[in-house]
Amino acid sequence: MESDVSNSCYYTHNVTFFYDNVGKTIRENWTTRDLVVIGLGLTVCLIVVLANLMVMVAIFMNRRFHFPIYYLMGNMAAADLFAGVAYANLMLNTGPWTRMLTKEQWYIRGALIDISLTASVANLLAVAVERHQTIMAMQLHSKMSKRRVVLLMVCIWAVSTIMGLVPSKFWNCECNLNDCSIIAPLYSRRFLIFWAVLNLLTFFIMVAMYARIFIYVRYQSQYVSGHTYDMQHRQTVINLMKTISMVLGAFVICWTPGLITLLLDGLLGNRSHANKYEKFCLVIAECNSLVNPIIYSLRDEEMRRTFKRILCCLCCRGDAGHKKPAAVAIDSPLTEESIGSVLRSDNRE
Known part of the structure; x- marks a missing residue:
């Protein structure tokens, strides 16, 4: 029986x-187009x-970001x-x-790409759950301890x-050639179905939660009073959610x-x-890893200021002995009580 297997x-x-x-x-020679694509890809x-x-x-340096939501981000x-390292290796x-x-x-x-995607999806799901719990509890930030946040992040990377x-150890097509994927020829098609459906289902859950x-x-914002203090903190919540x-x-x-291509x-x-669509989908997926820092820069003024401080510190290191660098950890972070006054304001109506 073992011989048959x-x-x-x-x-x-x-x-x-x-x-x-x-x-x-598998092409035997490089084309000019291939070299240009690889050059641009490695630059990205x-x-x-x-x-x-x-x-x-920035999140490490600035005290305003020392909350579970920012640790997860x-x-x-x-x-x-x-993901950038995984694409470069690819x-x-x-x-x-x-x-x-x-x-x-x-x-x-292939495992490097799989790990980066799974980690991104797991982090997004953790952020969605954290936001759901805190906002529904009328808080701006979760009361989760740093130890629990670290444990959660470790679990995310472990999973x-x-x-x-999984594909290399258990779920491949080395014993069933009819089950081989045409995109990843050593992967089992059944694994691709499982992986794609799992991620797409997670997307739908997160969209529903948000x-x-x-x-x-x-x-809740309909019941907030017109006071400037309440309006400012209400806008803080909305901006973070956006x-x-x-x-x-x-x-x-x-x-x-x-994911749809893998499912098909x-x-x-x-x-x-x-x-036919493999490389096109890969380029789009790679762009996602560049989009998030741009979103943070455009949407979060404090993050943008912190970026500027970091760049200034890097550019002016030669002047560090003559001029004390501006402290990044300035001002106290927003308190949970401040947002509590916004979300509980309907009790005063």
């Missing part, structure tokens, strides 16, 4: 064998890494930074170079790593085409012609 599996075959099995061609990856690193540094920036191991990859290297290449390793939060905030919703919207827009590949196989 070993004969039906293809553990000793290389990557090229599985590509040939699904009819996916470098910008992605630096931009998201700046977000993480910083963890999301770490996922985007990781571009350095694609085209004719694919032939030189061992199966282990090929699985690692993401497990999801990235829709409920917005309806609740709009309803920023997070834009991040979620950008993620859904950038990743949905790729899993359901239809060669009939889906998924290879």
Whole structure:
């Protein structure tokens, strides 16, 4: 029986064998177009890494961002930074170079992309749950302890790593060539269906949660008095929610085409012609990792000021001995009581 299993599996075959099995061609020579795409792609990856690193540094330096919601957003920036590294690794191991990859290297290449996506989705879901709990409890920030936030972030990366390793360890097509994906020729089509459906379902859950939060905030804002103090804090809540919703919207827009393509590949196989859209979807997905720092810069004035301070510190390090740098951790952060006065104001009516 063990002999039959070993004969039906293809553990000793290389990557090229599985590509040939699904009819996916590995080019032997580079074209000018390929080199231009890789050059631009690596440039974008470098910008992605630096931009998201700046977000993480800003959240670390500024006391106004020392709340669970911003820690989770910083963890999301770490996922985007990781995505930049994953895309760079993909571009350095694609085209004719694919032939030189061992199966282990090929699985690692795909696992990095899987981990970055899973981490981003898990962080977005954690942010959605945190916002739902705090806003419904009439608070601006969660009372979750830093220890619990750190534990949550560790769990997010642990789950993401497990999801990235599943195809190489358990759920591939090395023992069932008819189940091989045409986009990722060593992946099981059933795994792609599971992964795509799971992420799309998570998208719908998050969108529903944010829709409920917005309806609740709009309803509560109708009862807020016209005092300037109340109006300012009401606007703080709405601005924060808009920023997070834009991040979620950008993620859904950038990743949905790729997930639908994977779903079609899993359901239809060669009939889906998924290879025609693969690279297009990958470019859109890569852009998402660059979008979030731009959203933070445009939507959050405090984040924008912190970015400027960081850049000024980097540019003026030579003058550090003559001029004391401006402190980033200025002013006390917004208190939960302030937003409580806004959301509970209807009790005074």
